[in-house]
Amino acid sequence: MSKQLLRSIRVRNFKAIRETGALKLSPLTVFIGNNGSGKSSFLEALETFQAVAQNGVDEAMRPWHGFEHIWSRAVAHEDKEETRDKRAHQTNPMSFSMSGWMPLKTIGGAFSAETALTMGQGGNQIFIQHEEVKFRKGLHMTRNDRGIIDYPNGPDRIRRKTKLDDGESILQDLGIGGLGRWQFLGLVPQNMGEPSPQKRAGGEVRLAKDGRNIAQYLRWIRDQDSDAYYGIAESLRSVLSYARDIQPALTSELERTVYLQMTEKDFKVPGWLFSTGTLRILALLALLRSPSPPPLIAVEEIENGLDPRTTHLILDEIRTAIHDGRSQVLMTSHSPYLLDLLPLQTLVLCERDEEGAPRFWRPSDSTETKSWAKSFAPGHLYTTGRLSRRTRS
Structure with a gap:
């Protein structure tokens, strides 16, 4: 720098x-x-x-x-x-x-x-x-x-x-x-794994201090720069070898929400079952590799x-x-x-x-x-x- x-x-x-x-x-x-x-x-x-x-x-x-x-x-x-x-x-x-x-x-x-x-x-x-x-x-x-x-x-x-x-x-x-x-982080993994409301209006998505909108943030990164997104996923796999893929999934049963979903072998694991360490790693990687980093x-x-x-x-x-x-x-x-x-x-x-x-x-x-x-x-x-x-x- x-x-x-x-x-x-x-x-x-x-x-x-x-x-x-x-x-x-x-x-x-x-x-x-x-x-x-x-x-x-x-x-x-x-x-x-x-x-x-x-x-x-x-x-x-x-x-x-x-x-x-x-x-x-x-x-x-x-x-x-x-x-x-x-x-x-x-x-x-x-x-x-x-x-x-x-x-x-x-x-x-x-x-x-x-x-x-x-x-x-x-x-x-x-x-x-x-x-x-x-x-x-x-x-x-x-x-x-x-x-x-x-x-x-x-x-x-x-x-x-x-x-x-x-x-x-x-x-x-x-x-x-x-x-x-400036981005301040006080990550709360219990909040990060839960579905969060989808941001449907345009504009940059900022990661919440507690990380509660990490799924929405990753979705925004994927839309802005697919190479950056897949770089995050690849880095995650380097320390979580069992993680074949991770994606922000969208659901709309009652309201439109976004949540994390990891693919392991032939089954999928929702974000609220992720380990606290996995959620923290994702948030840190996402910020550091964002196409618009703080x-x-x-x-x-x-x-x-x-x-x-x-x-x-x-x-x-x-x-x-x-x-x-x-x-x-x-x-x-x-x-x-x-x-x-x-x-x-x-x-x-x-x-x-x-x-x-x-x-x-x-x-x-x-x-x-x-x-x-x-x-x-x-x-x-x-x-x-x-x-x-x-x-x-």
Whole structure:
């Protein structure tokens, strides 16, 4: 990948995270650490950032039952009175920042973007306090806490509105960092095997976060690019030798639904009887080989349900997708075996500091750790505590 989509992410005051700093990302970034260390919170922060940008603040807060539940309580949020330049607000906003590269011809090149959220006095209002987007050659846009947009050097085609609602983001239609097409995976195999309603209107099919529409997604891939579809089936057969074929089947007894169907010898097996590992493999292969792959794929505990041979396969698929520039991948893992298959520079360790705040760092930044890595694989270093900052004198 010659031009990496996302180069860094910074999160402040989200759940237990107070400050990540500008965390550098690589084409493949693997977050490791103990349960509760903050690695999942980082991915959740990115998903919330996406939801704010695409759907607005209120919709983004719905899964959390309110902004106040994910606004870090480790810092003070004091009421500030309204001034001529600022609305009444509470201090220490929640913020998300990213930098990277855009391939667009008009406003392409290096970019950075930031969105900050806060509450009004008394917590009765939530609003975007500040947003800023910077492009190459000095082009930039800002938005203040009253929704007023300032883009002194902006092209006419993005001057869609001069004032936004409190929860409406300037990032919504800009395509910054492929934000609207980021794919988050928290696969639920129990949902994936069940029939799902057929999408009969035209347009791209996006895989649901829990994978519940995997049959419909595979059907769409088959319609768009048969070579890609049969490549997925062939890769599946390489780890499931008994699977002669797999197809998304259509039924219309009561309503039109799509479900998975695998052919074994001379009989067919419906998706709700597939193993959980088979369903997870299918979803990962489908995303990585899609004719329209997500620019960013974020997966929780990617090793779940995968045997060692399949883990090798999925990592090879990820490497190919990255090498071809199709996708950037973020994932969490608890598997020393998987870590042994990865270079040290892909790892980000998450630990809580003495005050209980999550801290993120790359072990490959340490000369001592790089020296250890010449003799031991990353999984071994992780399980023996050699990647931890706490073991250093």
